[in-house]
Amino acid sequence: MALDRLIEKIVEKQNPTVAGLDPKLSYIPDFIKEEAFAKYGKTLEGAAEAILVYNKALIDALCDIVPAVKPQAAYYEMYGWQGVRVLTETIAYAKSKGMFVITDGKRNDIGTTMEAYATAHLGVTDVDGTEATAFGADALTVNGYLGADGIVPVINVSKKMDTGMFVLVKTSNPSSGELQNLELEGSETIYLHMGNLCEEWGKELMGKYGYSGVGAVVGATYPQQLTELRKELTHTFFLVPGYGAQGGTAKDIAGAFDSNGLGAIVNSSRGIMCAWQKEDGCKPEDFAAAARREAEKMKKLLTDVTGEIKLP
Amino acid sequence: MALDRLIEKIVEKQNPTVAGLDPKLSYIPDFIKEEAFAKYGKTLEGAAEAILVYNKALIDALCDIVPAVKPQAAYYEMYGWQGVRVLTETIAYAKSKGMFVITDGKRNDIGTTMEAYATAHLGVTDVDGTEATAFGADALTVNGYLGADGIVPVINVSKKMDTGMFVLVKTSNPSSGELQNLELEGSETIYLHMGNLCEEWGKELMGKYGYSGVGAVVGATYPQQLTELRKELTHTFFLVPGYGAQGGTAKDIAGAFDSNGLGAIVNSSRGIMCAWQKEDGCKPEDFAAAARREAEKMKKLLTDVTGEIKLP
Numbered sequence: 001m002a003l004d005r006l007i008e009k010i011v012e013k014q015n016p017t018v019a020g021l022d023p024k025l026s027y028i029p030d031f032i033k034e035e036a037f038a039k040y041g042k043t044l045e046g047a048a049e050a051i052l053v054y055n056k057a058l059i060d061a062l063c064d065i066v067p068a069v070k071p072q073a074a075y076y077e078m079y080g081w082q083g084v085r086v087l088t089e090t091i092a093y094a095k096s097k098g099m100f101v102i103t104d105g106k107r108n109d110i111g112t113t114m115e116a117y118a119t120a121h122l123g124v125t126d127v128d129g130t131e132a133t134a135f136g137a138d139a140l141t142v143n144g145y146l147g148a149d150g151i152v153p154v155i156n157v158s159k160k161m162d163t164g165m166f167v168l169v170k171t172s173n174p175s176s177g178e179l180q181n182l183e184l185e186g187s188e189t190i191y192l193h194m195g196n197l198c199e200e201w202g203k204e205l206m207g208k209y210g211y212s213g214v215g216a217v218v219g220a221t222y223p224q225q226l227t228e229l230r231k232e233l234t235h236t237f238f239l240v241p242g243y244g245a246q247g248g249t250a251k252d253i254a255g256a257f258d259s260n261g262l263g264a265i266v267n268s269s270r271g272i273m274c275a276w277q278k279e280d281g282c283k284p285e286d287f288a289a290a291a292r293r294e295a296e297k298m299k300k301l302l303t304d305v306t307g308e309i310k311l312p
Numbered sequence: 313m314a315l316d317r318l319i320e321k322i323v324e325k326q327n328p329t330v331a332g333l334d335p336k337l338s339y340i341p342d343f344i345k346e347e348a349f350a351k352y353g354k355t356l357e358g359a360a361e362a363i364l365v366y367n368k369a370l371i372d373a374l375c376d377i378v379p380a381v382k383p384q385a386a387y388y389e390m391y392g393w394q395g396v397r398v399l400t401e402t403i404a405y406a407k408s409k410g411m412f413v414i415t416d417g418k419r420n421d422i423g424t425t426m427e428a429y430a431t432a433h434l435g436v437t438d439v440d441g442t443e444a445t446a447f448g449a450d451a452l453t454v455n456g457y458l459g460a461d462g463i464v465p466v467i468n469v470s471k472k473m474d475t476g477m478f479v480l481v482k483t484s485n486p487s488s489g490e491l492q493n494l495e496l497e498g499s500e501t502i503y504l505h506m507g508n509l510c511e512e513w514g515k516e517l518m519g520k521y522g523y524s525g526v527g528a529v530v531g532a533t534y535p536q537q538l539t540e541l542r543k544e545l546t547h548t549f550f551l552v553p554g555y556g557a558q559g560g561t562a563k564d565i566a567g568a569f570d571s572n573g574l575g576a577i578v579n580s581s582r583g584i585m586c587a588w589q590k591e592d593g594c595k596p597e598d599f600a601a602a603a604r605r606e607a608e609k610m611k612k613l614l615t616d617v618t619g620e621i622k623l624p
Binding site: 022024025033037042043044046047072074075077078079080081083084085087088106107108109110111112113114116117119120121125126127128129130132133134135143144145146147148149150168171172173174175176177178179180182183184185187190193194197 | 334336337345349354355356358359384386387389390391392393395396397399400418419420421422423424425426428429431432433437438439440441442444445446447455456457458459460461462480483484485486487488489490491492494495496497499502505506509
């Protein structure tokens with residue numbers, strides 16, 4: 001099961017970090033943008049070209065120390081189909097460099113429509129008998145509001161393709177409690193109920209290290225819930241957003257890991273991508289090296305918490 | 313506010329139907345596919361070309377009697393960025409023919425990421441000072457599991473662009489109750505809670521006909537909940553999936569409308585798109601005419617329920 005591949009990469013690199021690739025134009029050094037605009041004008045195509053150059057350099061700088069990348073679909077869609085083409089190219093490039101790719105799309109729908117999303121992002125598309133890969137990521141984030149009808153199609157594709165998913169359980173944002181923290185009759189919260197559904201759904205995709213292919217998104221900004229959910233959801237691997245820019249610290253995340261230092265992968269997007277804008281005296285040309293330095297710093301902070309990361 | 317524009321088109325055409333454009337290759341007549349594959353091969357590009365030709369013919373056949381189309385993003389993504397390019401072209405073509413376009417993407421995220429989705433699908437993208445339209449729909453379906461952080465960015469773009477959204481409240485699928493029907497402390501259901509949030513969020517986008525720009529998705533397959541929600545959510549316009557192929561009938565939907573025959577727009581995707589496959593003796597070449605005949609039949613069934621549709 002695909003999260004086994006992720007787990008092996010985390011252990012190999014001794015690093016439970018996923019680098020978010022959320023490429024706003026304002027994050028990208030001018031010299032890259034100027035070259036792209038010179039070729040394609042200030043157009044969606046020009047923006048997409050700048051993003052691709054930027055992403056590839058970040059992947060080159062990170063691929064031997066960071067096990068995974070998480071491109072956020074929204075930022076690619078913002079630059080139209082031209083941006084979406086660059087999402088495809090970014091995924092293929094990261095995979096060619098040995099990285100595990102989680103497309104953060106929070107997709108959700110039912111039946112044949114959810115099958116179409118699963119096929120798009122994780123599977124192979126049938127074109128009248130010929131197979132073609134649309135996006136080809138290793139895992140996809142999904143939203144479980146529609147129940148099993150929105151999850152089972154992803155499980156089916158994942159069985160065939162050795163891929164996985166992360167279901168939104170307790171998100172990192174300030175208003176996440178508006179719905180997720182409400183208590184059901186019997187005082188179970190909605191986020192815990194959703195987490196228990198992940199455990200149930202995951203039985204269909206159990207991996208060899210005790211974690212299933214149905215992971216959960218649980219924010220770094222709610223350490224208490226993170227610890228509670230780790231205890232309850234013993235077979236569910238966590239994707240943890242909210243570290244760094246959103247305020248979560250390595251200490252806040254301690255509760256997300258099991259006794260082997262596994263159980264979670266922590267995302268940093270702006271922290272790594274924009275390191276060059278924050279580092280004292282960093283030249284724009286050194287953006288990729290600055291990203292690597294920031295990733296090394298984050299790895300150190302996280303492994304101070306996990307200790308040596310071991311396969312069970 | 314954008315749903316005012318939708319309401320005016322519904323009244324003008326006396327038809328509360330939205331035609332879903334969910335273009336699986338198997339729905340498309342062979343002669344269209346063969347021509348596309350001859351040009352581009354059995355590739356994602358070939359599939360995308362066939363979809364575009366099919367969609368345009370359907371739009372031509374429907375645009376004077378059906379007020380709106382709803383392309384489902386999943387089916388375009390299944391054909392890669394090439395399919396997503398055709399989503400862009402389909403939206404532009406439908407708008408050029410005077411139709412209201414609802415992109416069914418069920419997008420959800422937080423803060424700047426949700427801003428990126430709202431900009432992508434409803435707004436204009438800033439490319440270093442130059443504005444470009446990525447997708448340019450009139451409304452977007454969204455998932456509210458993340459609370460206001462996932463809705464406010466869409467409200468902000470909608471204020472500027474005169475667009476709107478439909479939030480998933482009670483979906484049409486069999487497993488929708490797994491989460492949505494759970495009762496909170498005090499016995500309110502999750503779907504009703506979500507519906508009440510729509511009423512609250514909608515105050516920021518109130519339109520001149522009593523409905524806000526924050527609509528709700530409520531399935532035709534649950535008539536009792538549809539009637540309950542219509543009574544409770546007096547300012548929330550409904551997008552109603554589940555008619556036809558999923559089992560919902562015109563009678564099931566009666567409770568979705570107000571006394572003016574407004575308050576809801578009913579989706580049919582396969583019913584209209586695949587009418588040529590079901591109609592006795594229909595030649596594949598007549599697929600668009602068959603879609604129009606099916607749309608006329610649906611209009612008659614719905615307006616038998618609504619009576620004359622009037623502005624308040």
